[in-house]
Amino acid sequence: MLIRIPKSSEPRPSEITPESVYRGRRTFLKTSALGAALLAGCSQAEDEVVSGGGELWTTPVKGPFSTDETPTPYESVTTYNNFYELGTGKRDPSRNAHNLKPRPWSIAVEGECARPGVLDIDEFVRPYALEDRIYRLRCVEGWSMVIPWVGFPLNTLLSRFEPTSRARYVAFQTLYDPQMLPGQRRKVLDWPYVEGLRMDEAMHPLTLMAVGLYGKVLPNQNGAPLRLVVPWKYGFKSIKSIVKIRFVDKEPPTTWNRAAPDEYGFYSNVNPDVRHPRWSQRKERRIGEFLKRKTLPFNGYADEVAALYAGMDLRKYF
Numbered sequence: 439m440l441i442r443i444p445k446s447s448e449p450r451p452s453e454i455t456p457e458s459v460y461r462g463r464r465t466f467l468k469t470s471a472l473g474a475a476l477l478a479g480c481s482q483a484e485d486e487v488v489s490g491g492g493e494l495w496t497t498p499v500k501g502p503f504s505t506d507e508t509p510t511p512y513e514s515v516t517t518y519n520n521f522y523e524l525g526t527g528k529r530d531p532s533r534n535a536h537n538l539k540p541r542p543w544s545i546a547v548e549g550e551c552a553r554p555g556v557l558d559i560d561e562f563v564r565p566y567a568l569e570d571r572i573y574r575l576r577c578v579e580g581w582s583m584v585i586p587w588v589g590f591p592l593n594t595l596l597s598r599f600e601p602t603s604r605a606r607y608v609a610f611q612t613l614y615d616p617q618m619l620p621g622q623r624r625k626v627l628d629w630p631y632v633e634g635l636r637m638d639e640a641m642h643p644l645t646l647m648a649v650g651l652y653g654k655v656l657p658n659q660n661g662a663p664l665r666l667v668v669p670w671k672y673g674f675k676s677i678k679s680i681v682k683i684r685f686v687d688k689e690p691p692t693t694w695n696r697a698a699p700d701e702y703g704f705y706s707n708v709n710p711d712v713r714h715p716r717w718s719q720r721k722e723r724r725i726g727e728f729l730k731r732k733t734l735p736f737n738g739y740a741d742e743v744a745a746l747y748a749g750m751d752l753r754k755y756f
């Protein structure tokens with residue numbers, strides 16, 4: 439059974455910001471002369487207006503774990519994407535982003551927890567303080583970026599639902615809606631996209647729920663209105679546009695593992711010593727750079743997370 443459970447200690451959305459700053463701003467852009475001009479102009483401008491980049495409802499504070507490496511330019515972060523629900527080409531997600539409407543949006547949290555619920559996105563995330571966190575992202579395909587995310591630790595959100603001792607894993611699900619996500623009209627993957635983490639991975643302070651990047655609202659092509667960011671794992675673990683979170687007692691199925699189990703394991707920790715069956719994972723190309731870099735174990739986050747896997751054979755549990 440699903441119930442709505444905003445905790446009384448948490449501020450109401452209306453106490454934090456007047457009626458939907460986010461929505462109001464977008465409406466302004468769409469109806470004003472400026473908005474009309476932008477919408478009538480080149481498609482790039484249209485993408486930016488309709489698919490994110492607006493003001494957040496609160497100013498992010500500087501969070502922990504940020505790299506001091508130079509962030510990948512906004513242009514690349516928002517036009518070189520993997521989001522198969524919006525097309526399989528790197529530029530498809532930004533081109534098709536306008537189909538996705540990140541409001542209204544609700545998220546169901548269910549399974550092994552004392553307080554399951556279905557919450558509206560704004561009610562859901564506004565009580566949390568937002569942080570700026572600059573993380574490396576390493577795609578399994580061999581490229582990487584440095585992305586200044588805005589978000590909050592996943593653990594603050596999960597605790598609110600009071601997972602029980604039977605909750606050993608967390609399963610995540612992306613929206614299934616072929617209108618908003620036209621890539622789902624073709625069965626290139628088993629829709630909806632699903633992912634999962636072990637409970638201790640989900641609760642780790644590095645694991646982020648992102649609602650923005652570069653200090654602004656998350657563009658649709660990057661997984662609006664909220665997406666996971668697990669920086670020590672290959673990019674595909676960082677599931678976009680989440681509508682469901684489920685606490686479970688067994689390892690949940692994951693989309694890429696189901697598609698090619700010998701190529702993509704459940705853990706998918708960045709590991710230069712374990713090659714993908716079709717290519718080496720020793721090096722990566724940072725988007726915007728010419729020479730390749732060495733890929734680091736756990737994507738450079740070993741000090742923070744290696745202990746989670748103490749005693750595990752990471753060739754077997756790849």
Ligand SMILES: Nc1nc2c(c(=O)[nH]1)N[C@H]1C(S)=C(S)[C@@H](COP(=O)(O)O)O[C@H]1N2
Pocket residue numbers: 515518519520521522523575576577578612631659660661672673674675676677678679
């Ligand atoms: N729902 C969904 N989430 C997804 C994907 C996807 O196709 N669908 N692609 C993944 C992959 S392979 C990567 S590398 C990252 C890319 O995130 P970015 O486009 O924000 O850089 O998103 C991940 N999350």
Ligand SMILES: [Mo]
Pocket residue numbers: 520576577578579672673674
């Ligand atoms: Mo990826």
